[in-house]
Amino acid sequence: MFPYLCKTGEIAEKILNDCLGLPPDFLKEYNHDRSWDFMVALRYFPATETENNGIAEHEDGNCVTLVIQDEVGGLEVKKDGKWIPVVPAPCNIVVNISDVIQVLSNNKFKSATHRVVRSKDKSRHSFAFFYSIKGDKWVEPFPQFTKEIGELPKYRGFMYKDYQAMRMRNKTHPPSNPRDVINITHYALSTS
Ligand SMILES: O=C(O)CCC(=O)C(=O)O
Ligand SMILES: [Fe+2]
Secondary structure (H helix, E strand, O other), X not given: OHHHHHHHHHHHHHHHHHHOOOOOOHHHHHOOOOOOOEEEEEEEOOOOOOOOEEEEEEOXXXXXXXXXXXXXXXXXXXXXXXXXXXXXXXXXXXXXXOHHHHHHOOOOOOOOOEEEEOOOOOOEEEEEEEEOOXXXXXXXXXXXXXXXXXXXXXXXXXXXXXXXXXXXXXHHOOOOOHHHOOOHHHHEOOOO
């Protein structure tokens, strides 16, 4: 399954490359190492009377995420402030844009805000495949979305593994104030 999802990630990356108007294979050449890709198999127990949170609202920190969910559903994506259920269908793979693409494209493409809501009486199963980039890759807005079009970068550059380490720390040492959870805005620059 893993090699097929790698391949699917490459196809999604190619489509994004073309939709962003980048030269052919530009993203592929930037992201040629697959060693940081990983996958998780998740099980969500049924909601209780008082609690239905599966995974709270978040954006993924990688490049592109592929989600395969079972027929129970529960994945939701936020659009214009509203939560839209991603209705499960056999053989469907959900493709979520994640933070790296948001930064490289200088916000032209937005990282999908999503969450999982647990169903009342059924367990839910899903696979999430995180198509990533190499840890020592430098991430900053591409010139095609900044100086070549006269726009200021909306993020300062960073090493992918440093961002991942901070996200991991959010989990191992959750800050007491949710405001202090580190996400991609940590690297945001004021452009005004
Ligand atoms: O289980 C799912 O459908 C999504 C999981 C997810 O968003 C994540 O692991 O980041
Ligand atoms: Fe996610």
